[in-house]
Amino acid sequence: MKKNPFYLKEIPVDAPFCDREKELSDLISYAKSNANVVLFSPRRYGKTSLIKRVQSNLKSYGTLTAYCDLFGVTSVEEIAGRIAKSIYTITQKNEGLFQKAINFITSFRPVLSPSPEGGVSVSVQTSFKTDGIKILEETMNSLEKFVNDVDLEVHVALDEFQEITEVHNSIGIEGILRQYIQKIQCSFFFIGSRRRILLDIFNDRKRPFFQSALNYELKTLPDKDLVRFTIAQFKKGGKYISEENTARISQLVSNHPYYMQKFCFFLYEEIDKEVAQKDIVAINQVVMESERVVFESILQGLTTKQIAFLSALAREPTAKVYSTSYMAQYNLGSTGGIQQSLDSLSKKDLIEKKHKTGAWAVVDPFFKNWLIAISL
Secondary structure: OOOOOOOOOOOOOOOOOOOOHHHHHHHHHHHHOOOOEEEEOOOOOOHHHHHHHHHHHHHHOOOEEEEEEOOOOOOHHHHHHHHHHHHHHHHOOOHHHHHHHHHHOOOEEEEEEEOOOOOEEEEEEEOOOOOHHHHHHHHHHHHHHHHHHOOOOEEEEEEOHHHHHHOOOHHHHHHHHHHHHOOOOOEEEEEEOOHHHHHHHHHOOOOOOOOOOEEEEOOOOOHHHHHHHHHHHHHHOOOEOOHHHHHHHHHHOOOOHHHHHHHHHHHHHHOOOEOOHHHHHHHHHHHHHHHHHHHHHHHHOOOHHHHHHHHHHHHOOEOOOOOHHHHHHOOOOOHHHHHHHHHHHHHOOOEEEOOOOOOEEEOOHHHHHHHHHHOO
């Protein structure tokens, strides 16, 4: 049996990738021009996979590419440490560059240890005890000196960048980062899924990063390209799916990249040779069940009023969330309660306002379907 051509994990940089040719071209061009970019989209749209492809392409031109994941950071020291680690990680295989990194980045020292996957794992330890903001400032100052000294183009990707807002004195952290990033002669990409929080960092005129980067939205995959790609992947795996059934799946998942991959992964595993409509119905339930734990954990972090409002929007997206009839139909309580729920849920990127219609709706298509199912 041939290998399943669809992925549940992050798509490898050498694996087939649906569409995104324009996005790849744009982002590579911006990076080569030393532009700073804010890349945003809902969760699991493939931003990280796309950025790693961008950086893989840049590497082929000799660019030094650092990838720093800021998810879950809890302190300014940790932010600085992860930035330092990203530089040590990309230089440790080149003795000359690694020594330069050690010479310049004085706030942290690298610790090398065997990796479970083979090779070497890099971690960092602080070199001295001082105020967290001073450590961040020293790290960014060291990064500036390192970039100026190496005879290479440098690109830095800061994934889940909005997480810095969860750390104490986040505005002070933004100020230090902005102070150095505007001087460092390389391209920085700021990537994130909590779109409102991320975009506020760069579009609020009272914040340090105001208008300091290009806003670049990663949208859903185009219908035709998604259908064509999916059919080709099934064919590559020795199985068949019709254009009609492929379009049916893409409609079910609202052209969501992650859910399309996951749906087709399970579907490929289930069928022998050809996809039938009954298979799509069955797999829809399989995918829904596979996401149940995630969806339940989301609800556990919400108030009763927020859950009621979220369920109402799942059943009936609307621009008139404050209308008397809508509030009464879904027992939503007061306008003040709705305002609080709307603000909280949009910050969590669970709901969004559609540009074309102005209607508020649930972002995640399967979460929406699950909410409808459990409220029946």
